[in-house]
Amino acid sequence: MGKQTIIPxxxxxxxxxxxxxxxxVCEDEKVVDVIPKIGFIHRGLEKLIEKKEFxxxxxxxxxxxxxxxxxxxxxYCMAIEGVMNIEVPPRAQYLRxxxxxxxxxxxHLLWLGLTADAFGFENLFMAxxxxxxxxxxxxxETTGGRVIFGASKIGGTRRxxxxxxxxxxxxxxxxxxxxxxxxxxxxxxDSSVKSRLVGVGVLxxxxxxxxxxxxxxxxxxxxxxxVRMSPYAAYQELDFVPVVExxxxxxxxxxxxxxxxxxxxxxxxxxxAKIPEGAIETKIVGFPKGEYFARSEQPRGEVVYYVKGDGTxxxxxxxxxxxxxxxxxxxxxxxxxxxxxxxxxxxxxIDPCISCTER
Amino acid sequence: MPxxxxxxxxxxxxxKKPSTRAYPFYKRPAFKDARGKIVIDIPxxxxxxxxxxxxxxxxxxxxxxxxxxxxxxxxxVNCKLCVDVCPKKCLSMESDQALPSxxxxxxxxxxxx
Amino acid sequence: xxxxxIIEIKVDELINRVMELMAGQWRLVQIxxxxxxxxxxxYSFGKNHDLVTLRIPSLTGQxxxxxxxxxxxxxxxxxxxxxxxxxxxxxxxxxxYKGNFYNxxxxxxxxxx
Numbered sequence: 001m002g003k004q005t006i007i008p009x010x011x012x013x014x015x016x017x018x019x020x021x022x023x024x025v026c027e028d029e030k031v032v033d034v035i036p037k038i039g040f041i042h043r044g045l046e047k048l049i050e051k052k053e054f055x056x057x058x059x060x061x062x063x064x065x066x067x068x069x070x071x072x073x074x075x076y077c078m079a080i081e082g083v084m085n086i087e088v089p090p091r092a093q094y095l096r097x098x099x100x101x102x103x104x105x106x107x108h109l110l111w112l113g114l115t116a117d118a119f120g121f122e123n124l125f126m127a128x129x130x131x132x133x134x135x136x137x138x139x140x141e142t143t144g145g146r147v148i149f150g151a152s153k154i155g156g157t158r159r160x161x162x163x164x165x166x167x168x169x170x171x172x173x174x175x176x177x178x179x180x181x182x183x184x185x186x187x188x189x190d191s192s193v194k195s196r197l198v199g200v201g202v203l204x205x206x207x208x209x210x211x212x213x214x215x216x217x218x219x220x221x222x223x224x225x226x227v228r229m230s231p232y233a234a235y236q237e238l239d240f241v242p243v244v245e246x247x248x249x250x251x252x253x254x255x256x257x258x259x260x261x262x263x264x265x266x267x268x269x270x271x272x273a274k275i276p277e278g279a280i281e282t283k284i285v286g287f288p289k290g291e292y293f294a295r296s297e298q299p300r301g302e303v304v305y306y307v308k309g310d311g312t313x314x315x316x317x318x319x320x321x322x323x324x325x326x327x328x329x330x331x332x333x334x335x336x337x338x339x340x341x342x343x344x345x346x347x348x349x350i351d352p353c354i355s356c357t358e359r
Numbered sequence: 360m361p362x363x364x365x366x367x368x369x370x371x372x373x374x375k376k377p378s379t380r381a382y383p384f385y386k387r388p389a390f391k392d393a394r395g396k397i398v399i400d401i402p403x404x405x406x407x408x409x410x411x412x413x414x415x416x417x418x419x420x421x422x423x424x425x426x427x428x429x430x431x432x433x434x435x436v437n438c439k440l441c442v443d444v445c446p447k448k449c450l451s452m453e454s455d456q457a458l459p460s461x462x463x464x465x466x467x468x469x470x471x472x
Numbered sequence: 473x474x475x476x477x478i479i480e481i482k483v484d485e486l487i488n489r490v491m492e493l494m495a496g497q498w499r500l501v502q503i504x505x506x507x508x509x510x511x512x513x514x515y516s517f518g519k520n521h522d523l524v525t526l527r528i529p530s531l532t533g534q535x536x537x538x539x540x541x542x543x544x545x546x547x548x549x550x551x552x553x554x555x556x557x558x559x560x561x562x563x564x565x566x567x568x569y570k571g572n573f574y575n576x577x578x579x580x581x582x583x584x585x
Contacts, residue, residue: 035567037569037572037573038573038574039556039572039573039574039575039576040575042574042575042576044581044582046582047581047582052415053413056413056415056440057415059415059436059438059440060415062438063436130378137390140390140393141390141391141393144390144392144393144394144439145393145394145437148436148437148438150394150437150438150439159392209497209499210499210544210545210546211545211546212499212500212501212544212546227521229521230520230521291478292476293476293516293523293525295523302501304501304502304516306502306504306514308506308508310508316506316508317506317507317508319502319504319506321501321502321504325549325550326501326502326546328546328549329545329546329548329549358574
C-alpha cells in the first residue's frame with residue numbers, strides 16, 4: 001500500500017467546460033476514494049417560479065440546460081398539462097417527438113466529440129462536431145433557435161413544420177446518417193479508441209440499479225429502462241424499443257449512444273411518416289391547481305419535473321431532478337479503483353451537464 | 360490494406376471544398392424566422408409595460424411617463440415572448456442577430472420591484 | 473400514462489417504509505422539499521414506470537430527519553441539497569457537506585419568508 005495523496009480535480013479541468021470538482025484520493029496511480037463537489041453556479045431557477053407566471057416560465061425551463069433545452073421545456077409543459085388535464089393535439093405530440101429526437105442526436109454527437117477529445121483524438125472530435133452542425137442547421141430552420149429551441153408551449157407547440165419541409169428534413173437526415181456511420185466506425189472498431197474504453201469503468205448491473213443510474217449509463221449495464229417506453233408525446237405509436245448493452249463499461253456506453261443515434265433517425269422517419277394534420281395547440285383556461293410528476297427521457301437520462309400549484313398564476317413549487325444529479329453516485333462508484341489517467345474519460349461517460357444540474 | 364484505405368481518403372479530402380466558411384468575408388444568411396433580435400416600431404408603442412413585466416430576462420425597460428422603451432440586447436434571451444404578448448403588435452423579431460458592441464446598451468433593469 | 477401515488481407518512485415511519493421499498497426493488501428517483509407555509513418532504517421511488525412518493529407533511533424545520541443513505545447511497549446528494557437550500561436537519565448522512573454542497577450567498581435561500 002502506497003502513500004495516499006489527494007489530488008484536486010476541477011472546477012476548471014481538461015474534460016469539459018463545466019464546473020465539477022472532485023477530490024481524488026490516490027494511492028500511486030490508483031484512485032481509492034472520490035468526493036465530488038458541485039454547486040459553484042447554483043442559479044436558483046426553482047425559486048424563480050414564484051415570481052414568473054406559469055405560462056412564461058416555459059422560456060426559463062427551456063434555458064435550464066443548453067443541450068437538452070427542448071426536452072426541458074417540453075417536460076415542464078407536460079407537468080403543467082398533467083396538473084390541468086390538458087389534451088395535447090396529436091400533431092403537436094409528433095412534432096415534440098421529432099424535435100426531441102433531433103435534440104438527442106445533437107447531444108449524442110456532442111458527447112461523442114467530447115469523448116474523442118478526452119482520449120486525445122482531435123480529428124474525430126472535429127468530424128463529429130461537423131456532423132452536429134448540420135443537425136443544428138435543421139433545428140434552427142425549423143424552430144428559430146440553434147440550441148435553445150423555444151418551440152415548446154403549454155398545450156402544444158409554438159411552431160409547426162410544413163409537410164414539404166418534413167420531407168426535405170428526411171432527405172437531409174439520410175445524408176447525415178451516412179456521415180454518422182462513417183464516424184461511428186472509428187469509435188467502434190479503432191483499436192486505439194477501444195484500448196481507452198473497453199473494460200474501463202465497469203458498473204455492474206446490480207450497482208447501476210441500486211445507485212439510481214439513468215439513461216445510457218443504466219442501459220449500458222443491461223437494464224432496458226427508458227422513459228420513452230412509458231408513453232409520453234407520441235412514442236407509444238412508434239414501436240419504441242430501448243437500446244441495451246451488457247458490457248457495463250465505457251465502451252458499452254459509447255455503443256449505446258451510437259445506436260441511439262440511428263434509433264433517433266428511425267424514430268424521426270416513423271414520426272414524419274405518421275404525422276397527422278391538424279391543430280398544434282390547445283388553448284389553456286384557468287390556473288394550475290394540484291401537483292404532478294412529469295418524467296421524460298433526455299439524451300442523458302431520465303428527467304423529473306415536479307410542479308405544485310394552488311390555483312393562482314404563480315406556481316408554488318417547481319423542482320427539476322436532472323439526469324446528471326442521479327448519475328453522480330454511479331460516477332463515484334466507477335471512479336473508485338480506476339487509474340488516474342482514466343478519470344477524465346470516466347467523468348465524461350456519464351455525459352455530465354453540471355450547469356443543468358445546478359438549475 | 361490500411362495504406363490503400365488511407366490514401367483513398369486523403370485523395371477524397373483533397374478534392375473537397377473546405378467544410379468551414381471564411382467567416383468575416385462570407386456570412387451565412389440567417390434562416391427565415393430565426394430568432395435574432397427584437398426590433399420595435401416605436402410610433403405604435405403605447406408604453407404599457409407588459410413586455411417589461413413578462414420578460415423572463417428583465418431585458419426590457421419601459422416608462423410610460425417619459426415615453427421610454429429600451430432593450431438590452433445582451434440581456435435578452437431571444438425567447439420572443441414580448442412579441443407574443445404585445446397588445447399593439449409593435450414588436451417584431453428580426454432574423455439577424457444583434458451586433459457585438461464595446462459598451463453595454465440600455466439601462467440596468469432592476470431585479471427588485 | 474404511468475401511475476403516480478402519494479402516501480403521507482410520519483417522520484418515524486420513514487426508515488421502515490424506505491426499507492420495504494428497497495426490499496421490493498424500487499429505485500430512488502428523487503427527494504425534494506417544498507415550502508408552502510410549512511415544509512414538506514417528498515421521497516419518490518420508481519419501479520418500471522410507476523412512481524410512489526412518500527410525503528412527510530407539515531414540518532417546522534426544527535425536526536431531525538433520519539438519513540436514508542444507509543439504505544440508498546444515492547440519497548446523499550439530495551439530502552445535502554435539502555439541508556443547504558431549506559435548512560432541514562438530516563441526521564446520519566454518509567457524506568455530509570455540512571452546508572457546503574452548494575455555494576450560496578444566503579443561508580437556506582429557498583426557506584426565507
